[in-house]
Amino acid sequence: MAVELQAAQKSANLEDFDPPMKPKRNKFAIACATLASMTSILLGYDIGVMSGAIIYIRRDLHINDVQVEVLMGIINLYSLIGSFLAGRTSDWIGRRYTIVLAGGIFFIGAILMGFSTNYAFLMFGRFVAGVGVGYALMIAPVYTAEVSPTSSRGFLTSFPEVFINAGILLGYISNFAFSRLPQWLGWRLMLGVGIVPSILIALGVLAMPESPRWLVMRGRLGDARRVLQKISDSDQEAQQRLTDIKLATGIPESCNDEVVEVINKQKSGKGVWKEMFITATPAVRHIIVAVISIHFFQQSVGLDSVVLYSPTIFEKAGITSDNQKLLATVAVGFTKTIFILVATFLLDRFGRRPLLLTSYGGLIVSLFTLATCLTVIGHSDKRVKWAVVLSITTVLSSVASFSIGAGPIAWVYCTEVLPLRLRAQGAAMGVVVNRSICALISMTFLSLSKAITIGGAFFLYGTIATIGWIFFFIVIPETRGKTLEEMEASFGSFRAKPKPNDVAKGPNSDKDGNKKPIQS
Numbered sequence: 211m212a213v214e215l216q217a218a219q220k221s222a223n224l225e226d227f228d229p230p231m232k233p234k235r236n237k238f239a240i241a242c243a244t245l246a247s248m249t250s251i252l253l254g255y256d257i258g259v260m261s262g263a264i265i266y267i268r269r270d271l272h273i274n275d276v277q278v279e280v281l282m283g284i285i286n287l288y289s290l291i292g293s294f295l296a297g298r299t300s301d302w303i304g305r306r307y308t309i310v311l312a313g314g315i316f317f318i319g320a321i322l323m324g325f326s327t328n329y330a331f332l333m334f335g336r337f338v339a340g341v342g343v344g345y346a347l348m349i350a351p352v353y354t355a356e357v358s359p360t361s362s363r364g365f366l367t368s369f370p371e372v373f374i375n376a377g378i379l380l381g382y383i384s385n386f387a388f389s390r391l392p393q394w395l396g397w398r399l400m401l402g403v404g405i406v407p408s409i410l411i412a413l414g415v416l417a418m419p420e421s422p423r424w425l426v427m428r429g430r431l432g433d434a435r436r437v438l439q440k441i442s443d444s445d446q447e448a449q450q451r452l453t454d455i456k457l458a459t460g461i462p463e464s465c466n467d468e469v470v471e472v473i474n475k476q477k478s479g480k481g482v483w484k485e486m487f488i489t490a491t492p493a494v495r496h497i498i499v500a501v502i503s504i505h506f507f508q509q510s511v512g513l514d515s516v517v518l519y520s521p522t523i524f525e526k527a528g529i530t531s532d533n534q535k536l537l538a539t540v541a542v543g544f545t546k547t548i549f550i551l552v553a554t555f556l557l558d559r560f561g562r563r564p565l566l567l568t569s570y571g572g573l574i575v576s577l578f579t580l581a582t583c584l585t586v587i588g589h590s591d592k593r594v595k596w597a598v599v600l601s602i603t604t605v606l607s608s609v610a611s612f613s614i615g616a617g618p619i620a621w622v623y624c625t626e627v628l629p630l631r632l633r634a635q636g637a638a639m640g641v642v643v644n645r646s647i648c649a650l651i652s653m654t655f656l657s658l659s660k661a662i663t664i665g666g667a668f669f670l671y672g673t674i675a676t677i678g679w680i681f682f683f684i685v686i687p688e689t690r691g692k693t694l695e696e697m698e699a700s701f702g703s704f705r706a707k708p709k710p711n712d713v714a715k716g717p718n719s720d721k722d723g724n725k726k727p728i729q730s
Contacts (some may be wrong), residue, residue, distance in 0.1 A: 222235050236359055239366065239441040246353040246590035247369035249309050249346040251407045252316045254377020255384075256285060256339060258543060259400050261518050262385025267398040271329050275656045281333065282518050283653030285340040286645040292344020293645065297638035299345070305421040307352040308345060313412035313435020316342030317405050339404070348641045352633060355625035359443045364557030364690065366462035368550070369621045371618035375550045377407070378517060379543030386536045423630055424543050426455045429613040458630040482635045494632070496701040498639075500686055501624045503567075505640045507678035508620040509647035511573055513612045515655040517542065517603060522656075526584060526664050527601040528593055538602065545606045549613035561690040562619050563682075569615025570679040574673055578671035585665030620644070626689055 260282055268278055292315070300308040319339025326332035350370045358366040384403055388396045422441070425434035435452055442448035456462075486498055516523065520542050521535040529535050556565060583601040588595055620640075628636040658667045687700045 218554070222365065235362055235365075236441060236443055239357055239359055242357045242418050242441065243354045243366040243369050245308055245418050246305075246357075247350050247373045248407070248411050248414065249312055249350040250370040250373040251377035251380070251411070252312070252339075252346050252404070253289075253343045254374035254379075255381045255404050255407060256343065256377075257374075257385050257514065257517055258378035258381020258539075259404070260381070261520055261539060262389065263397040263400045265521060265532060265535075266389075266393050267332070270331070270393050270397065271330055275660075277329065277657050279619045281329075281336070283651075284333065285336050285343060286649035286652065288337045288340025288724075289344030289347060289645045290642050292341040292346075293348045293638045293641040294344075295341075296345045296348040296641075297635040300349050300352065300424070300634050301427070304424050305349055305356070305693045306415055306418055308349045309353065309418075310412050311413045312342050312345035312349060313408040313415070314342070315339075315345060317408040317412070318342075320402055320404035320408065323404070324398050325694075326398070326401075335401075342408075344641065344645065347645070348638045351621040351625040352637045353421050355622075356423045356633075357419075357437075357441050359441065359445055359447065360691070362558060363626060364562065365554050367622040367625055368554045368557055368618035370545075370621050371613075372550050372554060375543070375613060375617070377547040379540070379547050380407075382536070382540045382543040386533075386540055389532065389536055422451070423455055423633075426452070426461070427458055431454075431456075431461075455630065470501060482632055486632055486639070491700050493701040494629070496685075497627050497629075497632075497698070498636070500627060500701070501636060502643050503638045503678075503681060503685065504620050504623055505644040506647055507570075507674070507681070508616050509644055509651060510671075511570075511577070511612075511616070511675045511678065512651055512655075512668070513573075513616075513669075514648050514652050515667075516608060517546075518652050519655055520605065523584075523605060523664070524602070526585060528598045542605060542609055545619075546609045546613045549610040553566065553614045553618050556614075557618065557622060558690065561688050562623050563686055563688045565615040566619050566623075566682055566686065567615075567679060569611050569617075569619070570675055570682065572611025572614070573608060573675040574615065574672055574679065575687065576604045576611055577668050577675055580604040580608060581665045581668035581672060583665075584668065585663065588665055589661055623686075623689065627701070629698050 264278055267273070267281070292312070296308060296312075299311070303311075316339050319335050319337075319342055322335030322338055323332060324335075326335055347370075350373075351367060354369055355363065381400075384400050388399045390396075391399065392508070419437045420433070420439070422434040422437045424603070425431070425437065431452070434455070435448070438448040438451050439445060442451060486494065490498065520539045521532075524535050524538045529538060553565065574595045580601060583604065585595040586597045587601065590597075619631060624640045625633070625637055655667065658670075689697060689700060692700060
């Protein structure tokens with residue numbers, strides 16, 4: 211009998227040390243995040259398809275290098291209009307219908323580009339498509355972050371970057387598929403096929419619920435409660451999330467649904483820009499610096515140049531056949547897509563900060579190696595086989611390094627660190643920075659390559675990546691495991707290194723790492 215009691219006690223003691231069971235991934239939240247994030251396919255498809263279509267557009271419309279640069283990069287400037295409008299639009303009509311609007315605008319732009327008869331017509335089509343891209347870029351990460359449970363927010367909010375990469379791959383495949391058609395027809399079909407994802411996105415989004423945070427901002431607590439019960443890992447988490455959102459929006463916890471429906475009409479986002487830039491607290495100022503810097507460095511390392519001008523880079527590396535160049539770009543697309551899928555499963559396991567620093571470390575090595583190889587090839591009179599092979603390898607390693615951290619974390623981090631009252635406009639501001647730098651890089655790559663050689667251009671990008679790594683090491687704190695409403699407390703100091711017990715804290719922990727009681 212004593213032996214049995216000892217065995218039972220030993221078993222109980224061992225159970226005390228067993229790790230807690232991880233909650234199952236919420237299938238409804240995953241479905242919502244997937245549908246919303248598919249909007250990002252629009253940008254990815256445009257980037258991918260233009261990299262190959264430009265070969266035939268240049269020949270068919272007889273345009274020069276400057277016109278090529280403008281055509282390739284101008285959509286990023288046009289997207290600023292959509293991003294500026296999307297913040298206010300999403301607060302006005304809701305996140306869900308803003309996604310539908312993004313798909314509808316891009317649909318019109320794709321039709322215009324497909325029927326373009328000259329350079330001016332094509333530019334107008336890219337203007338319309340660019341506005342749709344701007345809407346999509348801003349709203350997809352915001353909605354995804356707002357419907358994601360805390361336990362899988364990193365996984366789900368990386369979906370927009372996953373679909374950007376999927377869109378790039380689809381664009382590359384479209385290039386290869388239509389490359390054998392007559393020149394005047396091939397590039398028009400490449401661009402016009404973009405209507406297909408926009409239709410599917412607009413239809414799919416109609417099956418999604420509205421963001422619970424937007425519903426609370428509009429005073430619809432009853433609707434918000436029902437959505438939270440579907441997208442949370444437990445009823446307790448749903449109640450806690452609702453309580454946190456009410457606190458963030460200034461709604462008394464004691465208010466019932468009917469009262470808030472009336473009193474919360476003033477929560478429309480007024481004064482947001484003033485709070486971000488004029489009366490900002492140290493925490494908000496730190497958040498804004500983080501949001502701007504993470505988007506700035508994501509684009510200034512020149513990876514969009516690698517994606518947009520990959521046929522040109524492969525040509526410099528010694529590949530001359532159009533089909534071989536387009537096939538090599540498909541390999542770039544596959545590499546980006548595979549590594550972004552890997553990143554989605556690592557974000558909640560290892561955290562944002564370690565992946566970001568690892569990603570920029572890989573970019574530094576890849577970009578400097580690529581720059582060296584292209585410089586050797588450029589100064590050699592005969593084919594240098596090792597440099598050609600290494601150039602192709604480092605193009606692939608650079609996009610892999612980017613996709614493992616720099617790509618997805620820019621969207622994950624920025625949507626989760628912004629407080630609810632600043633989220634829509636703050637995310638729009640991040641997109642503006644992102645697309646502005648992307649436009650600058652993509653519209654100057656050919657001219658920069660002529661001025662300082664293509665190897666020199668990548669030496670410059672590698673230097674920027676090095677500065678970015680140092681900056682992030684100093685400024686960026688870890689955010690894994692915190693609810694969106696707790697995030698602001700992580701900021702206010704530029705000491706990015708977390709305290710020893712920060713990683714162990716759960717989303718509802720007190721300052722000592724102990725669980726806070728769930729308020730009912």
